[in-house]
Amino acid sequence: MSGKTQAIEIKGLNKWYGDYQALKNIDLTVQHGERVVVCGPSGSGKSTLIRCVNSLEEKDSGTICVDGIAMVGIQSVDAIRSEVGMVFQQFNLFPHLTILQNLTLGPMKARGLSRAVAEERAMQYLERVQIPDQALKKPSELSGGQQQRVAIARSLCMEPKIMLFDEPTSALDPEMISEVLDVIVDLAEEGMTMIVVTHEMGFARKAADRMIFMDQGAFVEAGPPEQFFEAPKTERCKKFLSQILQH
Amino acid sequence: MKLRTTILITSLLVLAGCTSNGNWGWYVIDPSTKNGANNIRFLLNGFGATILLSVLAAVMSMVIGMIVALPGMSSNRWIRLPSRIYIEFVRAIPLLPMLFWVFYGLPVVLKSIGINISIDAFWGAIITLAISDSAFTAEIYRSGIQSINKGQTEAAKTVGLNYGQTMRYVILPQAIRRILPPLANQFIYIVKMSAFASVIGMQELTRRANELVVTEYRPLEIYTLLIIEYLVLVLIISFCVRWLERKMGSDESK
Numbered sequence: 001m002s003g004k005t006q007a008i009e010i011k012g013l014n015k016w017y018g019d020y021q022a023l024k025n026i027d028l029t030v031q032h033g034e035r036v037v038v039c040g041p042s043g044s045g046k047s048t049l050i051r052c053v054n055s056l057e058e059k060d061s062g063t064i065c066v067d068g069i070a071m072v073g074i075q076s077v078d079a080i081r082s083e084v085g086m087v088f089q090q091f092n093l094f095p096h097l098t099i100l101q102n103l104t105l106g107p108m109k110a111r112g113l114s115r116a117v118a119e120e121r122a123m124q125y126l127e128r129v130q131i132p133d134q135a136l137k138k139p140s141e142l143s144g145g146q147q148q149r150v151a152i153a154r155s156l157c158m159e160p161k162i163m164l165f166d167e168p169t170s171a172l173d174p175e176m177i178s179e180v181l182d183v184i185v186d187l188a189e190e191g192m193t194m195i196v197v198t199h200e201m202g203f204a205r206k207a208a209d210r211m212i213f214m215d216q217g218a219f220v221e222a223g224p225p226e227q228f229f230e231a232p233k234t235e236r237c238k239k240f241l242s243q244i245l246q247h
Numbered sequence: 248m249k250l251r252t253t254i255l256i257t258s259l260l261v262l263a264g265c266t267s268n269g270n271w272g273w274y275v276i277d278p279s280t281k282n283g284a285n286n287i288r289f290l291l292n293g294f295g296a297t298i299l300l301s302v303l304a305a306v307m308s309m310v311i312g313m314i315v316a317l318p319g320m321s322s323n324r325w326i327r328l329p330s331r332i333y334i335e336f337v338r339a340i341p342l343l344p345m346l347f348w349v350f351y352g353l354p355v356v357l358k359s360i361g362i363n364i365s366i367d368a369f370w371g372a373i374i375t376l377a378i379s380d381s382a383f384t385a386e387i388y389r390s391g392i393q394s395i396n397k398g399q400t401e402a403a404k405t406v407g408l409n410y411g412q413t414m415r416y417v418i419l420p421q422a423i424r425r426i427l428p429p430l431a432n433q434f435i436y437i438v439k440m441s442a443f444a445s446v447i448g449m450q451e452l453t454r455r456a457n458e459l460v461v462t463e464y465r466p467l468e469i470y471t472l473l474i475i476e477y478l479v480l481v482l483i484i485s486f487c488v489r490w491l492e493r494k495m496g497s498d499e500s501k
Contacts, residue, residue, distance in 0.1 A: 056401050082407055092402035096420050105416055106406025151402075158406055 005068035007032045007162055007193040008053060013062035015048055015217075022048045024217040026062070032161075035188045036195045037204040037225075040214035041240060046197040049214070050164045053195070054084045067161055082110075085155030089167040091147045093139040099126070099150050100135040103157045111158070118157075125153040129183050145176030149183055156187075163187065165196040199244055205229060213237045251482070259475075275465040276472055286459055290472060293452035297480070300372055300451060301438045307377035308437070309430070312384025317414075319389055330385070337382040342443055346375045350447045372444035380437055387433065391426035392418055424495045431488040435481050442477075452476055 008030040015023035023045045030036055038046045051057040052064060055077045064071040066080045094102050103122035107113045113121070126132040129149035131142075139147055148168060155163060165184065169177040181203045188194060188207040198204065204211060204225055211228035213221040213236075221228070221237045232238045276290070277283035319330030350371035357364060366374070395418050403413040445454035456473040460466045 054405060056404065078407075078409075081405060084405070086401075086405040088398060088402065090396075090398050092396070092398035094399065094402070094417055094421075106408065109412050109416060110407030110409075154402075154406060 006030065006065070007034065007067060008195075009063075009065040010053075011063045013049075013052060013064065014060050015045075015052060015057060016060050022217050023052070026217075026219065028212075028219075030162075030193060030195065032193055033191045034193055035207055035209045036212060037208040037210070038195060038197045038212045038214060039199055039201075039204070039240075039244075040220070044214040045217040046214050047166050048217075050086075050166055050195050050197055053162075053164060054081050054086055056086075082158065083160055084162045084164060085158055085160035086164045087148070087151050087155055087166065087168050089170050091139070091144075091151045091171070093147055093151055093154070095139050098136050098138060099131075099142070102139065102150060103154050106154070106158050122153070122157055125156045126150075128156070128186075129153045143176060144172045145179045148172065148176075148180045152180075152183055152187075161193060163192055163194040165194065165198065167197050167199075169198065169200055201229070201241075201245060213240065215240075255478070271468060272465045273468055275459075275463045275468050286463065286469075287472075289459060290452070290455050290469070290476070293450065293455040294476070294480070296369075296449065296451040297438065297441050300369070300376070300441045300444060300449065301434070304373045304376035304380065304441070305434050305437050307373065308380040308384045308433075311377060311381035312388055315381060315385040316388035316392070319385060320392060334382045334385055337378060340379070342375065342379050342440055343446070345379055346372065346443055346447060349375045349378075368444065368447045368449040371447055372441070372449050376437055376440060376444075379440075380433060383433055383436075384430065387426055387429045388422075391422040391429075394425055395421050427495055428488065428492045431484070431491055435484050435488070438480060438484065439477065 006029050008028065010026055010028040013023055013026040013028075014021065026045075026049060028036075028049075038049065040046050048057055052059050053066065055071060059071070067083050069076055069079050069083070071077060071080060093099075094105065097105065100119060100122055103125065104113075104115065104118040107118040107121060108115060123132055123135065126135055129152055131146055131149055134142055134146060134150075139150065142150065152168075168184065169180050172180060177200065181200060184194075184196065185203065185207050196203075196208075208225045211221075211223060211225050212219055213228070213232075213234075215236055221232060221234050228237075229241065232241055274280060274283060276287050278287055315330050315333050318326045319334070321327050350366060350368070353371075353374075354364065354366050399417055399421070400413055403417045408416065441451060442453040444451055445457060448454065452473060456469050460469050463469065
């Protein structure tokens, strides 16, 4: 990993769903170790943007380059996905497998690690998210917060350089939000490069290097969190912040 | 199950009671006489062929169905198209005409392109049943697989699994619980449809009943026994299907 390449470089990204343009000419550069928080009203294209980074959504035009790998063709997509971990709003754990099997499936099948090595690594990450004692349970036996922490550990088991979080706390009961955010903050403090789509503004203040506000498929405003929260430049952003900070 | 048994026994009693009015001739299948016992043995010997035919056709149908179903779920319409055409086409052909076509027509077609094989009644029936059923099997697979949340595929992609691995380790183990019960149901359908194999000379339950009717002239009694034979066979399978459904259902809640 040379210091010159950026973690993520997106230029002129466009995404259409039929006649509806979900992303309009997006440019975004994320440096290694940078923590970017993306917020904005629903339907503004935040999730679509990060789903384009690991090609869960196919771009219509523009260039995406992740850790020096240009997204061209199927092989590059595989290479990029192996660098990028993702955590979903709905956790998306594999319900028929135990927690431990959820964590070892990727390392064993995609990376070819032996069961022993994969399980050792899995336990190490389960300890980091503080649920090693649940390893042999099925996902449905865990609380939402625990499931999301397992999902984070599952991504980390692939040892990604970049983590994408797609509204990781939106499906959680309020009392479980902080246990998940704490794990993400820890990761941020260790220097993990990440893009987080979230409306948790307390978390954004604490962990973000840069805030991006999106609306109707475009960046409306971007900047460091202090400036973003204290002195938003655009009316649209001010209104959005006042609405979500009321509570 | 209790109700079914009651109905079955009651109807048997009613039918047996009819012997007194002279229209019935149960002697053709009376096991206490030598001729009757021989006839029964002749009829029951069809079970093996019917079961073998049904099982082989079901297995082939499951394999063909999967081969048809997987491309049918592609996001690319050109990959999807052949699968759709196959399903719509096969589903539209009634079993009996297809059976005639495979048995009498297919060897001619094969011969014209240089493949000189004859298709006997056994394989003709199996191929026809399997193809005809595979369209339905494919749809069962498709609905089962598509009922699994899209997030599962996405999560599998993000942990580096390819298409085959995602299917094998993530999607199919979950889908199988929803696929197996309707698939087993479809098997009952195959068992019943296997009776059509009699028209091309396959020596299964129905064919044997037909042949016996020709020599004994007692269609009422022989076809009654034939229906009971199918009834018993299907009841046994349907009992297994229920058991399977219960087992799958309780697994799902775990």
